[in-house]
Amino acid sequence: MTYLVVMLFLYSEDKTFIGAVACFTNILAQLHVVLYVTALYVLRPNILYLLKSIQHQFWEIENCKDFKLQLDCYKTLHVLKWKYRIFCTLLFFCVLTYYYGRILESKETTPENMMFESYIPKWMNFWVMFAWQHLPAYGFPVIELAMDFTVFSIVSLTAMQFRLLRHEMEVIFKDSKDGIFVMDKFRKCSEHLTFLLGFRDSVNSTFSWVVFLYLGIITLIICIEIYFISILENTEDMLRAVVYAALMFFEFFICYCFPAQSLVDESQKIATTFFDSGWYNHLKYHRNTILLLGKAQLQVNFTVGGFLNLDLQTGLTMARSMFSYSMFLRTMTILKEEL
Numbered sequence: 601m602t603y604l605v606v607m608l609f610l611y612s613e614d615k616t617f618i619g620a621v622a623c624f625t626n627i628l629a630q631l632h633v634v635l636y637v638t639a640l641y642v643l644r645p646n647i648l649y650l651l652k653s654i655q656h657q658f659w660e661i662e663n664c665k666d667f668k669l670q671l672d673c674y675k676t677l678h679v680l681k682w683k684y685r686i687f688c689t690l691l692f693f694c695v696l697t698y699y700y701g702r703i704l705e706s707k708e709t710t711p712e713n714m715m716f717e718s719y720i721p722k723w724m725n726f727w728v729m730f731a732w733q734h735l736p737a738y739g740f741p742v743i744e745l746a747m748d749f750t751v752f753s754i755v756s757l758t759a760m761q762f763r764l765l766r767h768e769m770e771v772i773f774k775d776s777k778d779g780i781f782v783m784d785k786f787r788k789c790s791e792h793l794t795f796l797l798g799f800r801d802s803v804n805s806t807f808s809w810v811v812f813l814y815l816g817i818i819t820l821i822i823c824i825e826i827y828f829i830s831i832l833e834n835t836e837d838m839l840r841a842v843v844y845a846a847l848m849f850f851e852f853f854i855c856y857c858f859p860a861q862s863l864v865d866e867s868q869k870i871a872t873t874f875f876d877s878g879w880y881n882h883l884k885y886h887r888n889t890i891l892l893l894g895k896a897q898l899q900v901n902f903t904v905g906g907f908l909n910l911d912l913q914t915g916l917t918m919a920r921s922m923f924s925y926s927m928f929l930r931t932m933t934i935l936k937e938e939l
């Protein structure tokens with residue numbers, strides 16, 4: 601498929617800068633999917649380990665004794681489901697406009713109206729090629745959906761575990777007269793916190809470099825789509841660019857930045873909550889308190905590439921950079937036209 605996309609540009613009689621950029625965007629979109637397919641195949645043992653850990657070692661919401669916290673957790677799960685539905689709807693709309701918009705608009709059997717703007721060999725019928733392209737065309741969004749919401753679900757559920765742990769640490773001295781009961785709570789909280797810190801390391805080691813490469817690809821794609829929005833005069837083409845850019849922004853922020861920020865926020869609240877639990881009134885547990893408090897202050901981040909902490913601030917910084925780069929491309933186009 602990539603070969604045919606490149607061949608269309610090479611065989612084009614009118615080679616323009618915009619045509620080259622469009623060809624590059626098409627290649628990036630395919631590279632995005634290749635990255636996800638490779639990651640899902642290579643990392644499948646790690647992903648299965650994470651999913652099994654969630655199934656067997658994550659605390660159940662039903663076991664929480666605080667009814668209000670239960671409702672909040674269920675509400676959070678409901679919101680996560682709605683984010684998934686919105687993303688699916690946006691993805692479906694993007695697929696329809698991107699794949700079928702051009703052919704429905706012009707009704708011409710040209711290479712530019714293929715699902716992927718690609719070269720058609722002379723011996724190949726347009727409609728045969730168009731039908732064949734349905735295989736990768738619908739495989740791409742399924743793979744994209746699978747990878748994005750695997751990361752989204754794992755990070756979001758981990759953040760919820762820190763939320764449940766925070767509540768347990770908050771009420772750790774509630775029945776302080778029963779020393780055995782308090783020590784059991786200390787052990788329970790300490791063991792689960794140790795597990796979550798190890799789980800954090802497993803998540804980072806599994807997805808770190810995949811997300812790092814994804815950020816590089818998605819940054820280029822969004823820059824180019826914003827550039828197209830700023831220069832295109834055709835309403836239909838502009839609409840397709842807007843929908844695709846909106847999908848990429850939604851994917852980036854909803855599936856990665858917001859869950860990572862939620863994980864950071866919930867983990868940072870643990871030490872503060874435990875410090876305010878009245879430990880100073882129960883100094884006979886000072887050793888357990890010091891150990892648990894020290895462990896609770898360890899930093900929890902979703903690390904990308906081993907050096908970049910992914911959160912909302914990182915996402916906003918990248919978004920500003922994307923707009924700056926796209927405006928640079930627009931300026932270069934204007935200068936070239938004037939020359």
